[in-house]
Amino acid sequence: xxxxxxxxxxxxxxxxxxxxxxxxxxxxxxxxxxxxxxxxxxxxxxxxxxxxxxxxxxxxxxxxxxxxxxxxxxxxxxxxxxxxxxxxxxxxxxxxxxxxxxxxxxxxxxxxxxxxxxxxxxxxxxxxxxxxxxxxxxxxxxxxxxxxxxxxxxxxxxxxxxxxxxxxxxxxxxxxxxxxxxxxxxxxxxxxxxxxxxxxxxxxxxxxxxxxxxxxxxxxxxxxxxxxxxxxxxxxxxxxxxxxxxxxxxxxxxxxxxxxxxxxxxxxxxxxxxxxxxxxxxxxxxxxxxxxxxxxxxxxxxxxxxxxxxxxxxxxxxxxxxxxxxxxxxxxxxxxxxxxxxxxxxxxxxxxxxxxxxxxxxxxxxxxxxxxxxxxxxxxxxxxxxxxxxxxxxxxxxx
Amino acid sequence: xxxxxxxxxxxxxxxxxxxxxxxxxxxxxxxxxxxxxxxxxxxxxxxxxxxxxxxxxxxxxxxxxxxxxxxxxxxxxxxxxxxxxxxxxxxxxxxxxxxxxxxxxxxxxxxxxxxxxxxxxxxxxxxxxxxxxxxxxxxxxxxxxxxxxxxxxxxxxxxxxxxxxxxxxxxxxxxxxxxxxxxxxxxxxxxx
Numbered sequence: 001x002x003x004x005x006x007x008x009x010x011x012x013x014x015x016x017x018x019x020x021x022x023x024x025x026x027x028x029x030x031x032x033x034x035x036x037x038x039x040x041x042x043x044x045x046x047x048x049x050x051x052x053x054x055x056x057x058x059x060x061x062x063x064x065x066x067x068x069x070x071x072x073x074x075x076x077x078x079x080x081x082x083x084x085x086x087x088x089x090x091x092x093x094x095x096x097x098x099x100x101x102x103x104x105x106x107x108x109x110x111x112x113x114x115x116x117x118x119x120x121x122x123x124x125x126x127x128x129x130x131x132x133x134x135x136x137x138x139x140x141x142x143x144x145x146x147x148x149x150x151x152x153x154x155x156x157x158x159x160x161x162x163x164x165x166x167x168x169x170x171x172x173x174x175x176x177x178x179x180x181x182x183x184x185x186x187x188x189x190x191x192x193x194x195x196x197x198x199x200x201x202x203x204x205x206x207x208x209x210x211x212x213x214x215x216x217x218x219x220x221x222x223x224x225x226x227x228x229x230x231x232x233x234x235x236x237x238x239x240x241x242x243x244x245x246x247x248x249x250x251x252x253x254x255x256x257x258x259x260x261x262x263x264x265x266x267x268x269x270x271x272x273x274x275x276x277x278x279x280x281x282x283x284x285x286x287x288x289x290x291x292x293x294x295x296x297x298x299x300x301x302x303x304x305x306x307x308x309x310x311x312x313x314x315x316x317x318x319x320x321x322x323x324x325x326x327x328x329x330x331x332x333x334x335x336x337x338x339x340x341x342x343x344x345x346x347x348x349x350x351x352x353x354x355x356x357x358x359x360x361x362x363x364x365x366x367x368x369x370x371x372x373x374x375x376x377x378x379x380x381x382x383x384x385x386x387x388x389x390x391x392x393x394x395x396x397x398x399x
Numbered sequence: 400x401x402x403x404x405x406x407x408x409x410x411x412x413x414x415x416x417x418x419x420x421x422x423x424x425x426x427x428x429x430x431x432x433x434x435x436x437x438x439x440x441x442x443x444x445x446x447x448x449x450x451x452x453x454x455x456x457x458x459x460x461x462x463x464x465x466x467x468x469x470x471x472x473x474x475x476x477x478x479x480x481x482x483x484x485x486x487x488x489x490x491x492x493x494x495x496x497x498x499x500x501x502x503x504x505x506x507x508x509x510x511x512x513x514x515x516x517x518x519x520x521x522x523x524x525x526x527x528x529x530x531x532x533x534x535x536x537x538x539x540x541x542x543x544x545x546x547x548x549x550x551x552x553x554x555x556x557x558x559x560x561x562x563x564x565x566x567x568x569x570x571x572x573x574x575x576x577x578x579x580x581x582x583x584x585x586x587x588x589x590x591x
Binding site: 003004005006007009010011036120121122177180181182183184294297298300301304374376377 | 426429430433434435436438439440441442443444445446447465466467468469471553554557
């Protein structure tokens with residue numbers, strides 16, 4: 001019998017990697033309601049959390065689930081859930097509450113084909129705009145999009161870190177194709193990313209224990225007030241009403257405007273720290289493909305095949321969807337001859353990318369596919385070749 | 400029957416009816432491929448039902464990283480239902496291999512002349528000889544590995560041990576061996 005060549009590698013599913021990432025990040029509360037294609041996350045957590053002395057609560061629906069998460073996070077838990085489009089829709093009202101009350105949460109949305117019940121087992125990157133604007137009113141949000149099983153693990157850890165660092169709900173937008181994909185991951189080689197905790201930002205001097213009065217919604221220079229969980233010595237007020245620095249309702253025009261600007265700018269002003277993109281062969285490329293999630297894998301294969309045919313093509317992969325990395329896209333793409341953007345939706349994020357390139361004069365071509373299947377490399381290649389010809393970019397470079 | 404030689408990219412599709420263990424079969428092959436040092440990606444297409452309806456599991460095995468993770472032109476197709484055959488047989492690569500259950504699938508030639516056809520009573524053998532129809536998926540994996548040698552015996556055994564509890568592992572090892580032996584016999588008969 002031959003020997004085993006690779007002893008440590010595991011065949012792991014994307015959903016399982018998210019659950020492992022949450023455990024690694026220190027998540028201590030899961031409130032959720034099972035829904036395809038995210039259910040494996042709840043199953044894994046239901047099995048593992050009790051052994052770790054952490055809390056798993058299956059609620060009666062998604063509205064109650066996010067309510068339970070908010071309560072858990074208020075008293076200091078790292079709280080998360082796993083859901084999909086229909087459940088994510090039900091959570092929207094309280095996502096607004098969590099945004100305005102500045103409560104860290106992680107929502108793993110394994111996106112399925114919609115709208116409505118749609119195709120429960122099939123993929124669509126349909127929740128890009130729901131993640132951004134699903135709840136009413138101006139606010140900002142963080143949403144991340146992993147492209148592999150291994151990246152699902154690290155992205156989930158990062159989601160928890162960002163939630164604590166920016167006191168905000170963070171959405172992990174996982175394509176069904178990544179959530180259900182199984183591939184090799186050697187977790188014994190874990191890069192051991194830094195884990196960020198709420199207490200890291202609480203300066204004793206900023207709390208009433210330090211002599212002053214603790215202001216739970218203070219106008220700090222970073223825009224993010226330190227969060228002392230309820231039950232840890234500070235008495236203060238949470239409300240969904242627009243509030244002052246102490247947390248009580250205010251309709252004072254100046255205070256309201258100050259609050260709203262801080263709420264949006266605490267994230268948008270840090271877009272370059274939050275938004276991660278990956279560039280592959282973009283320098284010197286005539287054409288850049290912008291992609292995210294599962295489609296980025298098809299785009300990478302298309303890129304490699306096109307390069308072998310002599311085309312100068314690069315890939316700009318968006319690992320972060322919100323805040324949108326408009327400046328980074330401009331920097332990479334503004335001097336290119338063509339930008340194409342394949343998406344498993346009707347072009348939800350292409351609207352933003354196109355807007356980022358206004359004034360640059362770069363031809364922008366959106367590729368959309370909404371048939372319940374992952375876009376394969378050939379339609380991307382075909383679009384690049386056709387568009388390159390239309391904008392008369394010769395093969396092998398040169399103008 | 401000649402053994403398929405490992406090449407840069409190898410694509411396998413398992414198809415049948417929901418509840419036959421099609422996806423588990425794909426998981427076992429992908430896991431074994433990882434243990435053998437290859438890159439592997441396993442995915443599936445299934446309906447909202449947990450039993451009945453068509454089920455399809457697929458595995459891409461490469462010796463370089465896998466980007467697009469789906470099977471496009473399978474080198475090997477396993478069909479445990481007529482519906483699966485009708486749906487997928489036309490996709491097989493030229494010179495590929497089609498493994499069908501001989502009782503439940505009647506090929507009509509849509510796979511093309513270049514495809515090697517292997518028809519074996521996999522579901523019947525699992526039911527009558529092994530007294531457990533549920534083991535047909537692992538028996539089918541034995542047939543597939545027996546005909547292709549795509550993964551090593553050590554890797555498959557490790558994958559089986561990792562996927563089945565101690566109580567049902569012996570049955571699955573037996574089913575795997577049975578399938579492997581059926582493939583050997585078939586190959587010997589064809590080589591005569």
